[in-house]
Amino acid sequence: MIPPKSTDEPSWLTRARREIGVLEYPGKRNNVRVLQYHQATRLRATSDETAWCAAFVCWALEEEGVVSTRSAAARSYRTYGRPSELVPGAIVYFLPTDPDAASPGHVAFVDRVDETLGIVWVVGGNQGNKVSSAARRIADVAACRWPTF
Numbered sequence: 001m002i003p004p005k006s007t008d009e010p011s012w013l014t015r016a017r018r019e020i021g022v023l024e025y026p027g028k029r030n031n032v033r034v035l036q037y038h039q040a041t042r043l044r045a046t047s048d049e050t051a052w053c054a055a056f057v058c059w060a061l062e063e064e065g066v067v068s069t070r071s072a073a074a075r076s077y078r079t080y081g082r083p084s085e086l087v088p089g090a091i092v093y094f095l096p097t098d099p100d101a102a103s104p105g106h107v108a109f110v111d112r113v114d115e116t117l118g119i120v121w122v123v124g125g126n127q128g129n130k131v132s133s134a135a136r137r138i139a140d141v142a143a144c145r146w147p148t149f
Helices: 009-017 030-039 053-063
Strands: 093-094 106-114 119-124 132-137 142-146
Touching: 009 053, 009 106, 009 119, 030 053, 053 106, 053 119
Parallel strands: none
Antiparallel strands: 093 106, 093 142, 106 119, 119 132
């Protein structure tokens, strides 16, 4: 288990961080944990190779009693909740990096920000086919949102 960075961080970020290392299995086998993430969406995908970044965000929020979009689409978080600064636990949506790709973008939680380098570290699912902490350019953030209660 990975400990939280601070007691002030939102519970959904702590939960998400504890999942770091969960990965999808290649081939016909499915990681049951990734399938659990999918169950937090209306799609309820049955393959761990179905895009699951939004499912992971939905799962982490719902596990903490916060209503998510319940959508498997990353772009569903573009207008979710209310606007937010790049603070730990905020939900960030990134447009697809390849304009010719079929990808609907990516969604994850802000972990930390290095404004000097122009980097936001995010904890998210389906980052390299696993839950991980990854660096993204702040300039690529299309939306930053916070749940409403």
